[in-house]
Amino acid sequence: MSSGHAAARPVLASSVDAWHDEADVIVVGYGGAGACAAIEAARGGARTLVLERASGGGGTTAMSAGHLYLGGGTRVQKACGYEDSAENLLRYLNFSADDPDPEKFRRYAEGSVAHFDWLVSLGVPFRDSIHEGRTSMQQSDECLLWSGNEKSWPHREVATPAPRGHKVAAEGEGGPLLFARLHEAALAAGARVQYDTRALTLAVDASGAVCGVIARRDGETRALRARRGVVLCTGGFAMNPEMFARHVPRLAGRVTPIGSPYDDGSGLRMGMGARGAALHMADYHITLPFYPPAGLTFGILVNAQGQRFVGEDAYHGRIGEEASLQPGGVVYLIADERCFGRPEIDGFEIAAVEESIADLESALELPAGMLQHTVEFYNRGAREGRDPLFRKQAAWLRPLEQGPFAALDCSLGRAPYMAFTLGGLWTRPTGEVLTEDGEEIPGLYAAGRASCGIARSASGYASGTCIGDATFFGRLAGGAAARRTDTDVSSTSPGGDP
Amino acid sequence: MSSGHAAARPVLASSVDAWHDEADVIVVGYGGAGACAAIEAARGGARTLVLERASGGGGTTAMSAGHLYLGGGTRVQKACGYEDSAENLLRYLNFSADDPDPEKFRRYAEGSVAHFDWLVSLGVPFRDSIHEGRTSMQQSDECLLWSGNEKSWPHREVATPAPRGHKVAAEGEGGPLLFARLHEAALAAGARVQYDTRALTLAVDASGAVCGVIARRDGETRALRARRGVVLCTGGFAMNPEMFARHVPRLAGRVTPIGSPYDDGSGLRMGMGARGAALHMADYHITLPFYPPAGLTFGILVNAQGQRFVGEDAYHGRIGEEASLQPGGVVYLIADERCFGRPEIDGFEIAAVEESIADLESALELPAGMLQHTVEFYNRGAREGRDPLFRKQAAWLRPLEQGPFAALDCSLGRAPYMAFTLGGLWTRPTGEVLTEDGEEIPGLYAAGRASCGIARSASGYASGTCIGDATFFGRLAGGAAARRTDTDVSSTSPGGDP
Numbered sequence: 001m002s003s004g005h006a007a008a009r010p011v012l013a014s015s016v017d018a019w020h021d022e023a024d025v026i027v028v029g030y031g032g033a034g035a036c037a038a039i040e041a042a043r044g045g046a047r048t049l050v051l052e053r054a055s056g057g058g059g060t061t062a063m064s065a066g067h068l069y070l071g072g073g074t075r076v077q078k079a080c081g082y083e084d085s086a087e088n089l090l091r092y093l094n095f096s097a098d099d100p101d102p103e104k105f106r107r108y109a110e111g112s113v114a115h116f117d118w119l120v121s122l123g124v125p126f127r128d129s130i131h132e133g134r135t136s137m138q139q140s141d142e143c144l145l146w147s148g149n150e151k152s153w154p155h156r157e158v159a160t161p162a163p164r165g166h167k168v169a170a171e172g173e174g175g176p177l178l179f180a181r182l183h184e185a186a187l188a189a190g191a192r193v194q195y196d197t198r199a200l201t202l203a204v205d206a207s208g209a210v211c212g213v214i215a216r217r218d219g220e221t222r223a224l225r226a227r228r229g230v231v232l233c234t235g236g237f238a239m240n241p242e243m244f245a246r247h248v249p250r251l252a253g254r255v256t257p258i259g260s261p262y263d264d265g266s267g268l269r270m271g272m273g274a275r276g277a278a279l280h281m282a283d284y285h286i287t288l289p290f291y292p293p294a295g296l297t298f299g300i301l302v303n304a305q306g307q308r309f310v311g312e313d314a315y316h317g318r319i320g321e322e323a324s325l326q327p328g329g330v331v332y333l334i335a336d337e338r339c340f341g342r343p344e345i346d347g348f349e350i351a352a353v354e355e356s357i358a359d360l361e362s363a364l365e366l367p368a369g370m371l372q373h374t375v376e377f378y379n380r381g382a383r384e385g386r387d388p389l390f391r392k393q394a395a396w397l398r399p400l401e402q403g404p405f406a407a408l409d410c411s412l413g414r415a416p417y418m419a420f421t422l423g424g425l426w427t428r429p430t431g432e433v434l435t436e437d438g439e440e441i442p443g444l445y446a447a448g449r450a451s452c453g454i455a456r457s458a459s460g461y462a463s464g465t466c467i468g469d470a471t472f473f474g475r476l477a478g479g480a481a482a483r484r485t486d487t488d489v490s491s492t493s494p495g496g497d498p
Numbered sequence: 499m500s501s502g503h504a505a506a507r508p509v510l511a512s513s514v515d516a517w518h519d520e521a522d523v524i525v526v527g528y529g530g531a532g533a534c535a536a537i538e539a540a541r542g543g544a545r546t547l548v549l550e551r552a553s554g555g556g557g558t559t560a561m562s563a564g565h566l567y568l569g570g571g572t573r574v575q576k577a578c579g580y581e582d583s584a585e586n587l588l589r590y591l592n593f594s595a596d597d598p599d600p601e602k603f604r605r606y607a608e609g610s611v612a613h614f615d616w617l618v619s620l621g622v623p624f625r626d627s628i629h630e631g632r633t634s635m636q637q638s639d640e641c642l643l644w645s646g647n648e649k650s651w652p653h654r655e656v657a658t659p660a661p662r663g664h665k666v667a668a669e670g671e672g673g674p675l676l677f678a679r680l681h682e683a684a685l686a687a688g689a690r691v692q693y694d695t696r697a698l699t700l701a702v703d704a705s706g707a708v709c710g711v712i713a714r715r716d717g718e719t720r721a722l723r724a725r726r727g728v729v730l731c732t733g734g735f736a737m738n739p740e741m742f743a744r745h746v747p748r749l750a751g752r753v754t755p756i757g758s759p760y761d762d763g764s765g766l767r768m769g770m771g772a773r774g775a776a777l778h779m780a781d782y783h784i785t786l787p788f789y790p791p792a793g794l795t796f797g798i799l800v801n802a803q804g805q806r807f808v809g810e811d812a813y814h815g816r817i818g819e820e821a822s823l824q825p826g827g828v829v830y831l832i833a834d835e836r837c838f839g840r841p842e843i844d845g846f847e848i849a850a851v852e853e854s855i856a857d858l859e860s861a862l863e864l865p866a867g868m869l870q871h872t873v874e875f876y877n878r879g880a881r882e883g884r885d886p887l888f889r890k891q892a893a894w895l896r897p898l899e900q901g902p903f904a905a906l907d908c909s910l911g912r913a914p915y916m917a918f919t920l921g922g923l924w925t926r927p928t929g930e931v932l933t934e935d936g937e938e939i940p941g942l943y944a945a946g947r948a949s950c951g952i953a954r955s956a957s958g959y960a961s962g963t964c965i966g967d968a969t970f971f972g973r974l975a976g977g978a979a980a981r982r983t984d985t986d987v988s989s990t991s992p993g994g995d996p
Contacts, residue, residue, distance in 0.1 A: 008773060008775075008933045008934045008935040008937070009706070009773070009933065009935070009937070012704075098747035098748045099743060099744070099747030099750070154826075206510075208507070242936075243934075245597060246597070246777060246924075247777070249596035249597030250596045252597070265934075268934075269934045269935060272773070272775065272933075272934050273773055273933065273934070273935075275506060275507070275770070275771055275773070277506075277770065278776075279744060279745070280780075281779065281780070282778075282779075282780045282781075283780075305805075305806070305887045305888075307803075307805045308803070309825075325823065327807075327888075328652075367886035367887055368886065369875060370875070370886075370887070373871050373875070377867060377868070377871070388865035388866065388868075389803045389865055389868070390803075390825075426744075435506045435507065435770075435771065436506045436741075436763075436766075436767045436770050436771070437506040437507070437767060437771075438740075439506070439507070
């Protein structure tokens, strides 16, 4: 066994001279998914070892605002007077995905309230309150947020709208507090955590089952045996420019990747090297964070043809996706004097300001007459509280009539779009990684953005889905790995089918 | 070694009791790519064995009209008076892809004329003539066809338009004749072809190099040794409903798959099982074959908002893609009495016929006033020979003013959309299959739709790209495999790194 292996290529256990350490379950990556996998593996009686590349835990979860997309009637939803049910949540989730994995989605919807309660049992605080503002960056300690497309059309016709973004009670970012509680629980359950430890590749036995991890720590390559399983919780690949360009070429170079610097797809590549299939590799969450200020929602988004293409009251992720797909990526937000405000996020340029829509149309070099018609048509409906094109909520309808009028440049490649990846290993709800033939790879599990979860489409994404999904399925994967029967590496015969 | 292996899982050569047959190069799949790989492998001095599941060769190539997308100044292009160059072709190809593989695209553009001449040298006939009709089903024996987006905007501003669809000279489908000539050349070069032989999986040595194929023939499982390499030419996966739904969920159940019944992704899965990375798995060619009759190109395509979204003179593949992406997939083709005609392909329904555009708008339940404005705006430009929105060619601009007016239903899920897959193994131009880390898998090659080639985006597809690409890169892969040094399976030590 040499130390120079690329991640995708596992080593054969029989070539390992000696195991430097061993555990029942090895968790690779210590963010939200990894911590929850470690808690449940350790609570399930497995000797659990967590490997983390960074000098501390947290991953992308600890960098986040700390929202979890949960519903079905949580304590906070009830306290705030919102009705929701597992069926209603499932309808919403199913509608938001091109291909909802039936079993994964069902378990998430049915287990959502219990997952909330589990987090509370670990000491994660949630206030019984709602933040009513329309924001992409909730910074107060209020809990509930309309963090997706629940109230916008057509989603509101599919499932009864309910707010489901649950923010951990903290001023500013709630992710650090969330992770701190998970970390305490993992340690209390007996998990060992090794930082500054980079997993290089997986070890497999002659049958192809995963039985360990080769890792690097303090300049030394160490073979770590996993008697029951390895759980990959290494995050997505937004921070790997080559992988991002290979799998999401349309956005490469045009968006700012979001995440931890270690979201480089290492675990995903390890899993693929062990024959794991990857799903939705071209999918992503993309945001056009033009709000706050919420008032810009009164404006309209138009493309290079001067046409609207989406309800401006949709979630910023859905708007980002639709906008990025417009011809040439050219999009402007048209605002009047009453609704205009500077986006709080830097990087938006004002393309033009004019006294009339006709002059704005000329200044933007839009086809003569198109923007004028679009605004006239929109204003006519808005005066009646209707949006015949995209059924924007009446609360955000107001004629654009008070000049001057401004055009905010929302074009792909110019506006500050941000994105992260949603593609990952194909897994069962309980984390077992599958090959392209749908066969389990014994001993290999994945959760969080190293796997393909609930979040699998840009137009259906809602804030909190990734951390909701990562913590929920991280638990299931850790529990499943702990329940697996020990393997005995020494008894496998070299020369069998790999 | 058992016979029950799923395709994705290779067997270790050391577990093979005896090799039933051997060759230097084994080609799996005998369509356009496989035949060209076999020709060049055999001509390169390799003992070449071709395995084909069907009882005869041809694959999807022999089922096709027989177009190859070639350019740069072929004999036929010159004879018909069209200027083209390798640089011009490359500009067109690069623009048509989100992520042109630089080396692959360059070789294809620079080698295109020589590839045409090579086909001629095998006796493949091409007439020095052009078919000027706008059609998705060229059935005459004329050669050149404007088979992509060359003349439509914005492509025409990127590269000087030239027709590049080269149809094999045959009345009706040219694919059978093309394949017949390839087959003769393969046999003449000394390739052996075994039909009714289904490759089950790959054989790999202890180092992970591919050294054979396990196949099933006459009810018997046979181990076939490949001393230099295996070339996977097994086609795409449009005919595998599970794989299609997994990787192209947006279209699953809404399009008719096109191809050979054996386009089930078997080779792709074998390659992935040997750790090959797959690219563009969510990409496809989709067609909305509303023409012929060409006259419908005078009509306009509108979405559920009554807005146009694409130049109607674009290639049917680009139109199919843009149409399928409209909100709710709802699209109508609006025609007047002068340009209306029934599509030659069955399955299109007429959604409404009315004496006025206003009545048509009501009948289609489009937002009141939108279609009327769209038609008025379009007509105003058309009278001046201009299309300010999508720069449709003047030759296809004519006001829609002579009632009655008809709406042809082009909605996804209702109109007869057809599609095939473009995702495949990541390869070098010379066919070597790469892992997600970009490492070569020794002994494994792929070409045609089992690989990711020149054709990699729905909006950029042009008829003839797949057969052009399959035959071109099939040749390179066969040649490269033949040049590889023989491996000696017996000398590899079991227990090394897989």
